Amino acid sequence: MKILEAENVTYTYGAGTPFETKALDNVSLSIEKGEFVGIIGHTGSGKSTLIQHFNALLEPQKGRILFNGNDINKSKDTQRDVRFKVGLCFQYPEYQLFEDTVYKDISFGPKNMGKNNDEIDRMVRSAARYAGVKDELLNKSPFDLSGGEKRRVAIAGVMAMEPEVLIMDEPAAGLDPRGKRNIFSLISNYRKKTGSTVIIVSHSMEDVAAYAERVVVIDHGKVAMDGDVDSVFSQADKLLSLGLNIPQMTYIVSGLIKKGYKLNPAVYTIEKAEEVLFSYFKEKGEKKC
DSSP states (O other): OEEEEEEEEEEEETTTSTTOEEEEEEEEEEEETTOEEEEEOOTTSSHHHHHHHHTTSSOOSEEEEEETTEETTSSHHHHHHHHHHEEEEOSSGGGGOOSSSHHHHHHHHHHHTTOOHHHHHHHHHHHHHHHTOOGGGTTSOGGGSOHHHHHHHHHHHHHTTOOSEEEEESTTTTOOHHHHHHHHHHHHHHHHHHOOEEEEEOSOHHHHHHHOSEEEEEETTEEEEEEEHHHHHTOHHHHHHTTOOOOHHHHHHHHHHHTTOOOOSOOOSHHHHHHHHHHHHHHHHHHHO
């Protein structure tokens, strides 16, 4: 069942000026309910512009955005409504924290939804658990927290609205490897427990490969590739031609294939590479026997 759709969406920045730039060029894309989708593309490809269309922060100059089959830009009311149902967490969301306690910051969305105090409390505490924010932090100032804790509080603020679609732009940007794993694990667990649709925009091919089920590649405002993780990351040469870095393991296995090794090209993690190489050399050894 389709939950989000872009129908022939075009958007141009600075139209009619010398700085005119077409960010999206007749983009059509549909997201199924419950999917975990990774959107990748080089800087300036249009991926951030696309996700801002998904919750009506930007309105198509041509085409439509549909949520559950309805045009989200039909009126100001539908635009406001979809911003609660399609939660968007920007890159470095901790810079948007502003309240004097963590609890108040997380409760900002539910309050704007018009929820009563009991509902707000339930939504705040539920989101805090999903985001890994401990109870003892709720009454602290968000500005007294570590960088990783601030990131989790900001993410909890979006989760607290209980959106049907959670969109995250570079959720692990600026974090160390352990912090990245923690953030992606909490997002993955949130999706499994709630059944929500999750869309992540990331420059980290390893993260997208490890967590997403489907990958959409945006290039110069168009959908260049769209498929499951295996089908997209097995096309290493095409990804490189689009100016993208591929996972290290994909790069290594691709090089071995070019040297004549008959390996499965759909390798993007150390674990998968170990499995493929072990299987290959075991088979070769058995043949020699």
